Amino acid sequence: MSAPEFDHPDVVLVPHGPMLLRGVGSVQDADGTVHPVERPVVALCRCEKSSRLPWCDGTHKVIPR
Amino acid sequence: MRLPKPRGPLSEWLVARLAGAGVTGAAPDAGSWDDECLSLWTLHELSFRGFEDGDDRAEWDPALLGVRHELETALEGRLRARWTRTDRAGAVAPHEVPAALEALVAADDGPSIADHVRRHADRDQVLELLRQRSVYHLKESDPSAFVVPRLPVRAKAALMALQFDEYGDGDPNRLHSHLFARGLEAVGLRAEYGAYVDDAMTENLEMNNAGSLFGLHRRLRGAAMGHLAAFEMTSSLPSRKMVQGLDRLGLAGPMSDYYDEHVEADAIHEHLALRDICGTLAEDEPDQAGEILFGAWTCLDVEARFATAFLSGSEVA
Numbered sequence: 153m154s155a156p157e158f159d160h161p162d163v164v165l166v167p168h169g170p171m172l173l174r175g176v177g178s179v180q181d182a183d184g185t186v187h188p189v190e191r192p193v194v195a196l197c198r199c200e201k202s203s204r205l206p207w208c209d210g211t212h213k214v215i216p217r
Numbered sequence: 218m219r220l221p222k223p224r225g226p227l228s229e230w231l232v233a234r235l236a237g238a239g240v241t242g243a244a245p246d247a248g249s250w251d252d253e254c255l256s257l258w259t260l261h262e263l264s265f266r267g268f269e270d271g272d273d274r275a276e277w278d279p280a281l282l283g284v285r286h287e288l289e290t291a292l293e294g295r296l297r298a299r300w301t302r303t304d305r306a307g308a309v310a311p312h313e314v315p316a317a318l319e320a321l322v323a324a325d326d327g328p329s330i331a332d333h334v335r336r337h338a339d340r341d342q343v344l345e346l347l348r349q350r351s352v353y354h355l356k357e358s359d360p361s362a363f364v365v366p367r368l369p370v371r372a373k374a375a376l377m378a379l380q381f382d383e384y385g386d387g388d389p390n391r392l393h394s395h396l397f398a399r400g401l402e403a404v405g406l407r408a409e410y411g412a413y414v415d416d417a418m419t420e421n422l423e424m425n426n427a428g429s430l431f432g433l434h435r436r437l438r439g440a441a442m443g444h445l446a447a448f449e450m451t452s453s454l455p456s457r458k459m460v461q462g463l464d465r466l467g468l469a470g471p472m473s474d475y476y477d478e479h480v481e482a483d484a485i486h487e488h489l490a491l492r493d494i495c496g497t498l499a500e501d502e503p504d505q506a507g508e509i510l511f512g513a514w515t516c517l518d519v520e521a522r523f524a525t526a527f528l529s530g531s532e533v534a
Contacts, residue, residue: 158371166488190386192378195485203457208484210453 168217170195170208181206218411220268221259225252231259231284235271244284254422257288258414261429264363265356266410289430293437296427296515305514311499311506315491318443318513322450327521328528331455334462343466347406348413349421349527353428354397354475355410358383360432361445367435368494369501372442375493379449379486393478400472420526424519431512439508440515442498446490447513451520452483 164172173179174193180186187206195208202209220236223229225248234240247253262268263276275281300306305324309317334343358380365376385391398408407413417425431441456479463473495513499506 164488169488170484172485172488190388190391191382191482191485192386193382193485193489195481195488204481207481209457209480210484210487213454 165198166195169212170198172196179206218262218266218268218409218414219270221255221411222415223252224255225249227252227284228256228259231256231281234281235259235263235268235275237272244280247288251419251422253288253291254419254426255417257285257292257426258417258422258429260285260288261426261433262411264433265359265429289434292423292426292430296518297511299518300511300514303514305510306507309506309510311503312496314499314506314509315496317510318446318450318491318495321510321513321517322447325451325517325521327517328524329455329458330524330527331458331462333528335458335465336462338462338466340466340468343462343468344404344406346527347401347404347472348416349418349523351397351401351406351413352411352417352421353425355394355408355412357394357397359394360428361441363432364438364441367438368442368498371497371501372494375489375497376442376445379445379489379494382482382486391478393475393482396471396475396478400470400475403471404468418523418526418530420519420523424523427515427519431515437508437512439498439502439505440512442490442494442505443509443512443514444516445512446487446495446509447516449483449486449490451517453480453487456480456483 160174162174162176164174166172172193172195173189176189176194178186178188179194179196182205196206197208197212199212199215201211201215203211220232221228223232226245227247230240230244247256260281263271263273263281267273267276305321330346334346338346361376362380365373365380368376381387383393385393385395389395401408401412428441428444431437431444456476459476460473460480463469463476495509499509
């Protein structure tokens, strides 16, 4: 049984989805507002249609690709 | 929580036995599906928070474990029969599990309670929905917590990341079940654990029993994680509709805050559950691939059955 070193990237681009960020303290949005982060992982909107930017709210799923 | 009101001969026997009423002899057969569901719900609850008027030692009482085994076997058989009747229950390669989960969720055509709440439901219907949902939301994420020690390394780490967020990231005020309790209080409902179990619809009890069954059995770890993934993948957008409906009805405040938190949290959790938990579990334990899909489909199916029953009771289906 091997004990491998696993990939564990800090930034993950989800196909047709948000950008996941691990272990960050704060995020500045496009308007310059800084949002504190209290979660181990956050999802940043990449479709720019979220109702709660900079965070993903799942809206990308209802936008035709 | 106090012992629930019996709904038939089996739950009557069970509740009397848990209350230490000197009941002996074999358990009677359940008198109805309702009686069966409440009995299994009660037996499972012994492994969660238990009953203030029930004997804690009953959790490992061999006679009650025998009853629980029979009820769980019947439930699992029913859930598996529904799954194999679909045309989706074929073999799936481990690396295909995330895509297959996305396809299952995309094909879900169950009725949406959140749509109803957003546009049409009146205040009484929403309060009744919250009473029903409280059966699960006051123990939110607890069934999945039993699965942690049963997972391989990558899935375990990812489940802990998800659960840590469910449990408030270390802040008791942000624990999801606590947010829901504060929401219940704010809309004038009872917030204590198990407050509305006596009002729970049979379909709701079955939905809860399915989640507990998967969480409590190591053998069913794949189904538990598939169930979690489907739950998270179908939460973010409906939660936003719940917020809109609650706001429309003047119920903004802590209850809409609870759903608001899920818009953001579950938009993260669904990716953790899909790839980091279910995807890696299927790679590391290929025999779990089909089980993951079974659990995911069951999550969608029991919610659809509950939604159908709930909405027909609200005379809108």
